Amino acid sequence: MPIPAKAFQRWLQGIAPDTSTADVCRISGIKRTTLAQQMVRGKISGTTVVSISRAFNINPVDALAVFDTFRALGDPPRPPSRAELVSQVSTPDLLRAVLARPALDPAGQPSAGRPTLSPTPHATSVKNWVEAIDDGELRHRVSAATGIAPQNYSAQLTANRLAPELAVATSLAAGVGPVGGLVASGLITEEEAGWPPDARQAALDSLSDGELTTLAGDRLLALGKALRRQEQDQEKTDKIWENLG
Structure with missing residues (x-):
């Protein structure tokens, strides 16, 4: 679920107690209307928190971890596989x-x-x-x-x-x-x-030649299927326009 507006307000007050909402939007590059709409709905997007945290030199992961939805981000870091x-x-x-x-x-x-x-x-x-x-x-x-x-x-x-x-x-x-x-x-x-x-x-x-080649082949196969679907969709669209004259 998105971040509750009340929790967001508490967080924002903690990192920028003397900064107006207008200044927060200006510094972070967020449109005031966007933030206002999120506040009215009572749901703040993770993207908004990330943009504001960067503007105030806070690691976005640490910022998100403050909220219950992203509490797991505050656990000891685990390296990617x-x-x-x-x-x-x-x-x-x-x-x-x-x-x-x-x-x-x-x-x-x-x-x-x-x-x-x-x-x-x-x-x-x-x-x-x-x-x-x-x-x-x-x-x-x-x-x-x-x-x-x-x-x-x-x-x-x-x-x-x-x-x-x-x-x-x-x-x-x-x-x-x-x-x-x-x-x-x-x-x-x-x-x-x-x-x-x-x-x-x-x-x-670290991939062996065989692993790398197999992975590249799988990627190309998936790409080929996606491109073929796009071509078929375009062909259907072209036929519709032809029939419409």
């Missing part, structure tokens, strides 16, 4: 990593230099993260714990987004550290999550 880290490597970066392996290069030589990984999140970061920690029953456990319908949960993954409270609930249901989903969804950065600067690269480098 290798599977989680690799899930946050984009498909183009994976393909470049394949070509950089000497055993997979026709000339038997590594590519010159090692390209820098693209920042998180990437186009399928949320879906890849869930798949990386899913034991086959994860979605059912998340649905039971949060009340979200499985189809609605899947729709968020397809759109490469995940509500902050669902991201944390997913981590808890999978038994992994609670910040992984927040990184995958782009709410917080790797640095804010406490991930080492080269953690994703190290995880990628």
Whole structure:
């Protein structure tokens, strides 16, 4: 569930006791109308808390942990698994990593230099993260714990987004550290999550040639299916416009 407005007001008063709401919005880059609407509804989004915490030099993870919905973020930190880290490597970066392996290069030589990984999140970061920690029953456990319908949960993954409270609930249901989903969804950065600067690269480098090639193949297969669906949808749209004249 979103953050209650009363709890948010108490938190805001604690970090900025002498700052007006207008100044808070200006400093954090939040529209006053957006915050006002959230206050009227009595539900504050995690994104709002993250924006304000950054503006006041507070780690967003620590800020979110103040609220009951995100209390698990205050537990002792747990390092991300290798599977989680690799899930946050984009498909183009994976393909470049394949070509950089000497055993997979026709000339038997590594590519010159090692390209820098693209920042998180990437186009399928949320879906890849869930798949990386899913034991086959994860979605059912998340649905039971949060009340979200499985189809609605899947729709968020397809759109490469995940509500902050669902991201944390997913981590808890999978038994992994609670910040992984927040990184995958782009709410917080790797640095804010406490991930080492080269953690994703190290995880990628630790994959064997076979593991890396298989993973890249799986990503390409998933990408091909998604592109084909888009093409079919576009073909249907074009036919509708043709029939309309």
